[in-house]
Amino acid sequence: MSELYHVLGAKQFTKDELEQLFDNAMEMEKVVASGGTRAQEGRIMTTLFFEASTRTRLSFESAMHRLGGSVIGTENAAQFSSAIKGETLEDTIRIVSGYSDVIVMRHTDIGAAKRAAKVASIPVINAGDGAGEHPTQALLDAYTIRKEFGYIDGLKIAMVGDLTYGRTVHSLSYILANYQNVMIYYISPDNVRIPDNVKRYMDEKGIRYVETDDLDAVAGSIDVLYQTRIQKERFPSVEEYEKASGKYIVDGELMSRLGKQTIVLHPLPRAGEITEEVDDDPRAAYFHQAVNGLYIRMALVNKCLGEARK
Amino acid sequence: MSELYHVLGAKQFTKDELEQLFDNAMEMEKVVASGGTRAQEGRIMTTLFFEASTRTRLSFESAMHRLGGSVIGTENAAQFSSAIKGETLEDTIRIVSGYSDVIVMRHTDIGAAKRAAKVASIPVINAGDGAGEHPTQALLDAYTIRKEFGYIDGLKIAMVGDLTYGRTVHSLSYILANYQNVMIYYISPDNVRIPDNVKRYMDEKGIRYVETDDLDAVAGSIDVLYQTRIQKERFPSVEEYEKASGKYIVDGELMSRLGKQTIVLHPLPRAGEITEEVDDDPRAAYFHQAVNGLYIRMALVNKCLGEARK
Amino acid sequence: MSELYHVLGAKQFTKDELEQLFDNAMEMEKVVASGGTRAQEGRIMTTLFFEASTRTRLSFESAMHRLGGSVIGTENAAQFSSAIKGETLEDTIRIVSGYSDVIVMRHTDIGAAKRAAKVASIPVINAGDGAGEHPTQALLDAYTIRKEFGYIDGLKIAMVGDLTYGRTVHSLSYILANYQNVMIYYISPDNVRIPDNVKRYMDEKGIRYVETDDLDAVAGSIDVLYQTRIQKERFPSVEEYEKASGKYIVDGELMSRLGKQTIVLHPLPRAGEITEEVDDDPRAAYFHQAVNGLYIRMALVNKCLGEARK
Numbered sequence: 001m002s003e004l005y006h007v008l009g010a011k012q013f014t015k016d017e018l019e020q021l022f023d024n025a026m027e028m029e030k031v032v033a034s035g036g037t038r039a040q041e042g043r044i045m046t047t048l049f050f051e052a053s054t055r056t057r058l059s060f061e062s063a064m065h066r067l068g069g070s071v072i073g074t075e076n077a078a079q080f081s082s083a084i085k086g087e088t089l090e091d092t093i094r095i096v097s098g099y100s101d102v103i104v105m106r107h108t109d110i111g112a113a114k115r116a117a118k119v120a121s122i123p124v125i126n127a128g129d130g131a132g133e134h135p136t137q138a139l140l141d142a143y144t145i146r147k148e149f150g151y152i153d154g155l156k157i158a159m160v161g162d163l164t165y166g167r168t169v170h171s172l173s174y175i176l177a178n179y180q181n182v183m184i185y186y187i188s189p190d191n192v193r194i195p196d197n198v199k200r201y202m203d204e205k206g207i208r209y210v211e212t213d214d215l216d217a218v219a220g221s222i223d224v225l226y227q228t229r230i231q232k233e234r235f236p237s238v239e240e241y242e243k244a245s246g247k248y249i250v251d252g253e254l255m256s257r258l259g260k261q262t263i264v265l266h267p268l269p270r271a272g273e274i275t276e277e278v279d280d281d282p283r284a285a286y287f288h289q290a291v292n293g294l295y296i297r298m299a300l301v302n303k304c305l306g307e308a309r310k
Numbered sequence: 311m312s313e314l315y316h317v318l319g320a321k322q323f324t325k326d327e328l329e330q331l332f333d334n335a336m337e338m339e340k341v342v343a344s345g346g347t348r349a350q351e352g353r354i355m356t357t358l359f360f361e362a363s364t365r366t367r368l369s370f371e372s373a374m375h376r377l378g379g380s381v382i383g384t385e386n387a388a389q390f391s392s393a394i395k396g397e398t399l400e401d402t403i404r405i406v407s408g409y410s411d412v413i414v415m416r417h418t419d420i421g422a423a424k425r426a427a428k429v430a431s432i433p434v435i436n437a438g439d440g441a442g443e444h445p446t447q448a449l450l451d452a453y454t455i456r457k458e459f460g461y462i463d464g465l466k467i468a469m470v471g472d473l474t475y476g477r478t479v480h481s482l483s484y485i486l487a488n489y490q491n492v493m494i495y496y497i498s499p500d501n502v503r504i505p506d507n508v509k510r511y512m513d514e515k516g517i518r519y520v521e522t523d524d525l526d527a528v529a530g531s532i533d534v535l536y537q538t539r540i541q542k543e544r545f546p547s548v549e550e551y552e553k554a555s556g557k558y559i560v561d562g563e564l565m566s567r568l569g570k571q572t573i574v575l576h577p578l579p580r581a582g583e584i585t586e587e588v589d590d591d592p593r594a595a596y597f598h599q600a601v602n603g604l605y606i607r608m609a610l611v612n613k614c615l616g617e618a619r620k
Numbered sequence: 621m622s623e624l625y626h627v628l629g630a631k632q633f634t635k636d637e638l639e640q641l642f643d644n645a646m647e648m649e650k651v652v653a654s655g656g657t658r659a660q661e662g663r664i665m666t667t668l669f670f671e672a673s674t675r676t677r678l679s680f681e682s683a684m685h686r687l688g689g690s691v692i693g694t695e696n697a698a699q700f701s702s703a704i705k706g707e708t709l710e711d712t713i714r715i716v717s718g719y720s721d722v723i724v725m726r727h728t729d730i731g732a733a734k735r736a737a738k739v740a741s742i743p744v745i746n747a748g749d750g751a752g753e754h755p756t757q758a759l760l761d762a763y764t765i766r767k768e769f770g771y772i773d774g775l776k777i778a779m780v781g782d783l784t785y786g787r788t789v790h791s792l793s794y795i796l797a798n799y800q801n802v803m804i805y806y807i808s809p810d811n812v813r814i815p816d817n818v819k820r821y822m823d824e825k826g827i828r829y830v831e832t833d834d835l836d837a838v839a840g841s842i843d844v845l846y847q848t849r850i851q852k853e854r855f856p857s858v859e860e861y862e863k864a865s866g867k868y869i870v871d872g873e874l875m876s877r878l879g880k881q882t883i884v885l886h887p888l889p890r891a892g893e894i895t896e897e898v899d900d901d902p903r904a905a906y907f908h909q910a911v912n913g914l915y916i917r918m919a920l921v922n923k924c925l926g927e928a929r930k
Contacts, residue, residue: 036352042656044685046678054384055405058356062409065354065380070685074674074695075384085849087889095675095888098911099682229395268405269397291408346662364694365715368666372719375664375690385694539705578715579707601718 005304006117007125009133010174022143024299038068044100047073050107060104063297090119097121102304123304138171140293148263158185160248161228163194168267170198177205184209185218189244219257227266251275315614316427317435319443320484332453334609348378354410357383360417366437370414373607400429407431412614433614448481450603458573468495470558471538473504478577480508487515494519495528499554529567537576561585625924626737627745629753630794642763644919658688664720667693670727680724683917710739717741722924743924758791760913768883778805780868781848783814788887790818797825804829805838809864839877847886871895
């Protein structure tokens, strides 16, 4: 049991592991293009979503099917009858461990994935645990950057929007901290700045970063613009929300000020932060990014299960 | 992308295409009887139901499995977390396109399937878009008629019930308009008559039809009785509803006035419009009709995906 | 159709059938350990859950996948749109019969499984019908006992908790009634005693049993302690509930008074009736028991479908 490979948080990866994973994901693109594989035939993934996240769930389920495996699961904690009857997460995990070969879990509580991994007899992949982490999102973000540029070392990356509650920017920061000479711009309204614990981590790893609320000032000098959503409910009034969110909309005008090689990413779904006129711009990489999630997840599932059973 | 084969509405089919599809569906019956095929192994269907329709969904999912393929999906728009967060249908479709090989979509809005097809990079099959169309239902209806009689040309077909809001009778009319010398009886209470746009389409195609509220008068001279539900909420009062719906119940008495070869169809579910005593009558074809949906959907999936990947 | 093999209730099994089934389940453990089988490839299971029971559903779906088959289904009666529109259970079953090869049904009404089997053209497995039966749970319970001891004849088995509404203890009693010289202790608070109809059945079969509310008195002399939940809502007041349920908690102290070979079972989920300190005791068999459900269900699916299609 001690040898199980879990995916719990973005900090667990070394640079070597990341590069190996990205190479494997690249391989998976070829596998999908040539019709998938039966490498995981007979294996079962359980998708245990205590909170709905249809896109993430479908991406994992697609990954398992593209690998030839099967999927069982549930989409709704409220419907997980055992939880209603007072069952602990630990008991649920112990039992589901007996039904499948890998658990993909989404939960509302920070640390839930770690608790699950502690009692599971099969690998656990964290598909988001509340305000905690969402490591596979960060991996696909970083994979997209490496794929678009061929490397990550030395890139200037702006993360824009709600940097306090947007867990993807935290996890992505931890991933990027493995690379040499990256420069991060944390661009946000004052009330949703990047948290101190993230900054401390970056400091420890010797990563340079700047905090600012001025996207325009840095637009011309960045390689990656990682846009995120800003949620209305974080602001004291609608006026302040609109003032804050309006400043960061990626539209044709902003695109004209980005570099020719700068790419635009977004974890999606978007809700106005990137206007549709941007979609056809070759620098708009957010739809490629979504598909990259499939390849990264295939590579992760292979890593958890081992590629060949025979 | 321009070569993608979508199934969006009943009007898109020519007679040749219909006959080819029906022949393929016949072939699928043999495939199922002999244990299914692995022709679509490695391919993935996404069932994207923004409105529950369990029977239709199960029928499509069964079709994909009988073909050896896999299925991912969601049953409930309210749970499609991205939609809740304000994602457009177009963005959802763009992303799901990257996870699978064909999308089967049910939506509440007229025209939703066409909007999806516009941005999808994989085929889209319309499994019902609000008050719009439900082409695969119409195809299985027509397939059932052709299977029972061996042909459709020249048949007399009565559609009974709510002809205003029952979209299946609209789609079926469009399909039948491809055939020679058919005669349609639109039989309904006055307040839920067949819409003008359907009649105009039939006029353009030179299809003969009669509108009446008198099922008894035509019962003896029709080949097909296509019964549908009448919904209470369409009527100003319960009394008027009961008066109207009571006139069209298919029971043993009515069966005695139908011809010996006349068949009875219903898109199901039924709720009293056909009494259970009719179930054992050899002219009751509505349960065969339901199973025929499987064969038609298998043939459509093969048409969308191409039969052989190897 | 008369030859279909349904699993409807615990009383349907003879001792020979049980022993054969348990042997087959043992075989399935080996199959799973060696990576599963494709024996049921091309076959489809429909899981029709009119009431959520995630654990039971996942266990059946896992069983089908481990056998190489596919699964379609629905988790929620409220979402089964046809039922909402007034469709009878019989019509639903008739149609689903055309989409798959075996139906696993959970329903809220006693007798629902029998009604389904009456009209189904494929085998029906009862996964719980209201306050009625839950035969596959009883089979996995009995299988666990036989596996742990190597036999069932002659064992002393205590069933503890809510014996009135806990349907698993009824179904398990019917299974055990096939064995020689078993002794059952029905241990419960006065207001939730084992029902008369169960006792009559045991009397007819010549099975010895004792009713008592005193677990401590028999703890030292039993081979199996089958613990169940006691539901608050069965008691007139919280005080009476706490007094009753508190008497039957299996904790370290109680374990010290059980025999060295005595095993502890629980259908799970638990909610305090067995404390976590018991989990590491080698006599705690309830997590093995949960996994045994997979093997029993694989054996049952094979029995319903026949092992080889080719």
